Amino acid sequence: MRLLSVLLPLTLTACAAAKGTTHDDKADAKSDGDKAADIDLTEEAHDTTFNGQTVPPIPMLKGDEFQKQISHGYWLVEAFSPYCHHCKHLAPKWQTMYEFYYASDPLPASSSNADDHPLNSFSNYYDFRWGKLDCVANADACTDLNIRMFPTIQLYKDGVQMKNMTGDQSMDELMGFVEDALEKIKPGSRPSSGIVLPEVGAKGTGLIEGKEKEQAGTGVMVPKKDSKSPTSSKLSDADSKSDATLRASIHDPTKASSPLPASSKNFEQLLPEPYSSSVSSGPPNPLGQSIPLTPNNFTYTVSESLDPWFIKFYAPWCHHCQALAPSWSEMALDMQKRLRVGEVNCDAYRRLCKENKVAYYPTLKLIRGPESVEYTGLRGVQDITTFATSAAEALHGAVPEASLADFEALEKKNDVIFVYFHDHATTTEDFMALERLPLHVLGKARVVKSSDPDLAARFSIVSFPRLLVSKTGLSEQYPPLMPKEMRDVPALTKWMKAHQLPLVPAVAADNARELMSHKLAVLALLDPARPEAWTDAVKEMKAAAVDWSKRTNAEFELSRQGLRDAKAARVEEAEASGDEKKLRDAKLKKVDANKLRKKEVVFATVDTAFWERWVRGTFDSGRGEERILVYDYDRRVYWDSASSGSAIMPSRASILEALPAITEGRARSKITGSSVTYWPFLVGYLGIMAVDEETQWWWWEEMGWEGGVVGDDEWREG
Numbered sequence: 001m002r003l004l005s006v007l008l009p010l011t012l013t014a015c016a017a018a019k020g021t022t023h024d025d026k027a028d029a030k031s032d033g034d035k036a037a038d039i040d041l042t043e044e045a046h047d048t049t050f051n052g053q054t055v056p057p058i059p060m061l062k063g064d065e066f067q068k069q070i071s072h073g074y075w076l077v078e079a080f081s082p083y084c085h086h087c088k089h090l091a092p093k094w095q096t097m098y099e100f101y102y103a104s105d106p107l108p109a110s111s112s113n114a115d116d117h118p119l120n121s122f123s124n125y126y127d128f129r130w131g132k133l134d135c136v137a138n139a140d141a142c143t144d145l146n147i148r149m150f151p152t153i154q155l156y157k158d159g160v161q162m163k164n165m166t167g168d169q170s171m172d173e174l175m176g177f178v179e180d181a182l183e184k185i186k187p188g189s190r191p192s193s194g195i196v197l198p199e200v201g202a203k204g205t206g207l208i209e210g211k212e213k214e215q216a217g218t219g220v221m222v223p224k225k226d227s228k229s230p231t232s233s234k235l236s237d238a239d240s241k242s243d244a245t246l247r248a249s250i251h252d253p254t255k256a257s258s259p260l261p262a263s264s265k266n267f268e269q270l271l272p273e274p275y276s277s278s279v280s281s282g283p284p285n286p287l288g289q290s291i292p293l294t295p296n297n298f299t300y301t302v303s304e305s306l307d308p309w310f311i312k313f314y315a316p317w318c319h320h321c322q323a324l325a326p327s328w329s330e331m332a333l334d335m336q337k338r339l340r341v342g343e344v345n346c347d348a349y350r351r352l353c354k355e356n357k358v359a360y361y362p363t364l365k366l367i368r369g370p371e372s373v374e375y376t377g378l379r380g381v382q383d384i385t386t387f388a389t390s391a392a393e394a395l396h397g398a399v400p401e402a403s404l405a406d407f408e409a410l411e412k413k414n415d416v417i418f419v420y421f422h423d424h425a426t427t428t429e430d431f432m433a434l435e436r437l438p439l440h441v442l443g444k445a446r447v448v449k450s451s452d453p454d455l456a457a458r459f460s461i462v463s464f465p466r467l468l469v470s471k472t473g474l475s476e477q478y479p480p481l482m483p484k485e486m487r488d489v490p491a492l493t494k495w496m497k498a499h500q501l502p503l504v505p506a507v508a509a510d511n512a513r514e515l516m517s518h519k520l521a522v523l524a525l526l527d528p529a530r531p532e533a534w535t536d537a538v539k540e541m542k543a544a545a546v547d548w549s550k551r552t553n554a555e556f557e558l559s560r561q562g563l564r565d566a567k568a569a570r571v572e573e574a575e576a577s578g579d580e581k582k583l584r585d586a587k588l589k590k591v592d593a594n595k596l597r598k599k600e601v602v603f604a605t606v607d608t609a610f611w612e613r614w615v616r617g618t619f620d621s622g623r624g625e626e627r628i629l630v631y632d633y634d635r636r637v638y639w640d641s642a643s644s645g646s647a648i649m650p651s652r653a654s655i656l657e658a659l660p661a662i663t664e665g666r667a668r669s670k671i672t673g674s675s676v677t678y679w680p681f682l683v684g685y686l687g688i689m690a691v692d693e694e695t696q697w698w699w700w701e702e703m704g705w706e707g708g709v710v711g712d713d714e715w716r717e718g
Contacts, residue, residue, distance in 0.1 A: 063138030
């Protein structure tokens, strides 16, 4: 009965195993395993030959002796069912790989016949052996090993499981798994140029050193990864068209390869395993094309690479994706030799898209190693090209070093600059954390590092490392000081995102919610047809923002000092009274300065031509009508006059006159023209999404996100 209870769920999950791999995806209909007939796993195995050497069958392990049999050395074990289709499909690849390694000579200079030097044989040199476990005959053992899918490949060291992989794998994935293990067992022992994959069912091939050996049965070459790199899905021929294009894009034989800049090489040295620059031997995107990516090459070429990739996740039937396609191709051409561009068909590779957290089509993501950000801006060719250009410039190599003169030059071109101050004691771990940050503020701010004492003196930096943000005359330091806190990438990223917008940004599709939610927004409604008036208004808004920030910060510090003085007075009073309990309570009472902070005030410009319908419906203001108003989104109210009753003018003095009465609740507000929130969210290819804040209800089409602003009546009808 126990055997039946085990076999039934295992049989059911066998198909699930295939779904977890690349071979059940629609475009993975063919693989290298199809070149040889599936093996009948119920037949008795016999000796074979490889490179002229006799190879015994792979040992069949016994369930009741399993732990004893694998208790010494390294064991690579395949748990299978003789009735599993995927196990049969894997069998010829598994057998060929076993024969290849068994017959290989790890020390070619010693002898070509391992039988003459048994200590130098592959198995003895690496203390590495192979085994198979029949889960039908040994159901109890497979249950104890938590085998849930067929086939499952497990690597053991002295009886302890180190890693595993499930499902039918390609030859290069299998050999990548083994190569990684061998390199870790004896670092530096594997060929520096990689290995040549044997054709499935072939009876001979060879290792290479510098160049490929010409032998019958030689397959494709798998380059050697860094010795610290874990195994990955390398380039395979499961999708020959995609991989051929990818190889041509990465290594253009007609173009001279340019070496990486020194800063990029230094960055590579700082990266933790498993990230490498294995695809960075030539210029990025030499053909100016968007490369189709598959599960077979995505991990190796994207996830484990230093190179930034701009990737489109799409579905062929999605009309928004179809509309984006020409712009995406044009952007890829513009990024020739500047930025790698790729695309993933989510209809064919659903699991890959799910792993990348794709929730709608098309989704555009910029990925660099372990970090990724979603592009949420407009989808016109100029918009995505601008974003891609900023990625190519900002992510080329390591974070640049900046002197005081460099920083002053950057200030003239950038509204927001993050500076990471370091000294001789800054550790590798600190720099590794720093290199992961620029991606998250891409297109919003510049990130540089500096050890210049003059620049540090300008911002009164006395301890290292320190992170600072500079905005048009204002600066703020990252509050945490402990070394461990300076390596907390999620916390650093959260702080940087909260400070990535300039003093006076333009309201856009991707920043509106961030700008207005839970804040008082000073909005300048401006007409783009009058550029001079726009420039003057922005100048006055920046001056008002700087003065208001200094004023509120001074008030906050004064109030906080008042709380501290009050606590000190209570402690002195308790000490004078001699009451230990009262003294202890007085000392333990915390000074919560956050309660002193008022609602944050932000400043922004609104293009009345672009946001005409939203401006008219919310503030009853037409196109070309220039106004300054203060908007409280949370309460659906706004103010457009100063305490004197006159309209707020686009000047520093007028804005600063109006703000105190508004923030203190002394000014009379006006109700917005619509009860519906017009959040300018970018959705799909074009348009705005309407969101009801009370119910958090959104609307879109099943086949793709729809755009469009809806008014109050339209919303009720919908």
